[in-house]
Amino acid sequence: MSYEGVLEQSAANLRQLLKDGEEVIGYIYPHTPLELILAHGLTPSLLRALPGVPGGFEESLQTFACSYIRNLYSQRTNDQMPSLAGLIFPGNTCDSLQNLFDVWRFRFPDDTIFRLTYPVTRHEKDGSTVKYLTTELQLLSEAIEKSLDRPFVSQYFERAKSLIGQFRKDSQYLYGARLLDPSVLSYTDLCRLARAFLTTPLPVIGSEIYAITSSVKEKMKDMGFAGTVDSILRALKTRDFSNIDNFEPIIRPRIIVTGGMVEPQAIANVITGIRGITDSVLVLDLLSFGFKTAFTPPLVTKGTPFEQMAKSILSSPGEPTQEGLIHRVKYLESLFDALQIDGVMICEQSFCDPDQFEAPSIEKAASKHGIRTVRIPIDPELSDRARMEVRIQSFLESLSKS
Ligand code: SF4
Structure with missing residues (x-):
């Protein structure tokens, strides 16, 4: 399926959901x-930047605003966004998101918007970050109920x-197998599945991912790779390789x-567009929206729901917007x-300060x-x-020659 086809398919699923009377909460930051x-009782939907939306200049935004948030803002000003019951913004991430x-x-005082503020650091040993985020999640829950x-x-x-936990388990396996x-599952298909689920996290899409994962598991077993995939998954999760x-x-x-x-x-679209x-x-x-979303650990059973969610978020792979570059x-x-690994493609969202700040360290x-x-x-x-x-x-080409 083409890139445009995938976008249209996800958008169509969302439209259908809204038509069926479901209320949707949009979110922007991957760790929501x-x-x-x-x-x-609401459906979360990840709002994505869309190609074809002119996002170059928007006078309301500051000059430092990245191309991603310009695109999102243009979708809203051009009435290209789905009809949302609310929208969750992150706090304490980057200047562009703060500006947005x-x-x-x-500009849109009638929109119902919420903010979830993340702790600055994730590596405190005294548990204060968990306590902080637990309280923030509780406040967000209260705000949703009230509004x-x-x-x-x-x-x-x-x-x-159980639904989200299974999605994470399956997508983690697919990452490990790849x-x-x-070639066991194209990167394009992996992205398509994740995109479909994050746009409309419905059991039917979860089941499709589960079925594909089961078939990939079978293939790995037949090839005698099951144990090696498990060892790779363990390494990715424990960070011990x-x-x-x-x-x-x-x-x-x-x-x-x-x-x-x-x-x-x-x-994926750019790579597959290159001949040969x-x-x-x-x-x-x-x-x-790929690895860091998939490798967020499923929730544990101990603690209040807010504490469980806080622990999971804080154990997920870190973002360039957070402290912890060394880690x-x-x-x-x-x-x-x-x-x-033979080579690294360092992708930088245009005008994204966190990406540009991190790139030299990755190169080094x-x-x-x-x-x-x-x-x-x-x-x-x-x-x-x-x-x-x-x-x-x-x-x-330079890699194949070396
Ligand atoms: S982290 Fe980068 S890409 Fe994301 S909103 Fe901030 S500046 Fe934009």
């Missing part, structure tokens, strides 16, 4: 707790835990894509050799391991697509 929204929240509140008259229902919460054999079973790469070169809130589907190249070269992404770079370095880490990198600036409209394709193609 979907379980909480579902527990209020401030301007949105002012939309939808109370938190424990039964809905338990159902949501690291061993990237010292005990991965030895494996011989099936396809080379093996590329990782790094970056923050870059659309995985757009990357398939997305099997991409063995892993570390993007917000992120260490993680990246430890997987370079263990996963036999890769170079320490003798791994080549290429920087790919990208915007939601793929306005510089031809140049991106040439850069990626030359990068891949």
Whole structure:
């Protein structure tokens, strides 16, 4: 299915849901707790940047605003957004999102908007970050109940835990299997499935992902790879790559894509658009709406629902918008050799300060391991697509020659 086809399919699912009378809460930041929204009997939907939406200049936004939030804001000003019961913004992330929240509140005072403020750090040992986020989640829940008259229902919460937990388990497995054999499921299909679920997290889409994961598991078993995939998954989750079973790469070169809130589907689309190249070269992404969403740990059973969600969010892979650059770079370095990575594509959302701040450290880490990198600036409209394709193609050619 083409990129446009995937977008249209996700949008059609959402339209159908709204037509059926469901109330939808939009969210922008990848770590928004979907379980909480579902527990209020509402459907969470990840709002994405859309190609074809002119987002170049918007006088209300500050000059530093990135292309991603310009695109989202333009969707709202052009009435291209779905009809939402509410919208959750993150606090304490980046200046662009802060600006978007401030301007949105002012320009669209009739919109119901909420804010979930994340702690600055995630690495405190005294548990204060968990306490802080637990309280924030509780306040968000109260605000949703008050504004939309939808109370938190424990039964809905338990159902949501199981649905979202299964999605994460399945998508984690698919990521692990692709690291061993990237042709077992194309990156494009992996992104399509994740996108469909995050746009409308319905049991029917969860079941489709579950069925595909079961068939991938069978294939891995038949090829004798089941144990190695398990060892890779363990490493990705525990961040300890010292005990991965030895494996011989099936396809080379093996590329990782790094970056923050870059659309995985757009990357897949650009790669597959280059003649003679398939997305099997991409063995892993570390993007917000890809890996970092999939590898958020499922909720545990101990503690209040808010505490469970806080712990899960705080244990998920970190974003460039958060403190912890040293931890992120260490993680990246430890997987370079263990996963036999040949090159890194550093994707930067245009005008995204966090992405641009992180890129030099990624380059330095890769170079320490003798791994080549290429920087790919990208915007939601793929306005510089031809140049991106040439850069990626030359990068891949340089890897095949070395
Ligand atoms: S993290 Fe980057 S891409 Fe995401 S909203 Fe902030 S500036 Fe934009």
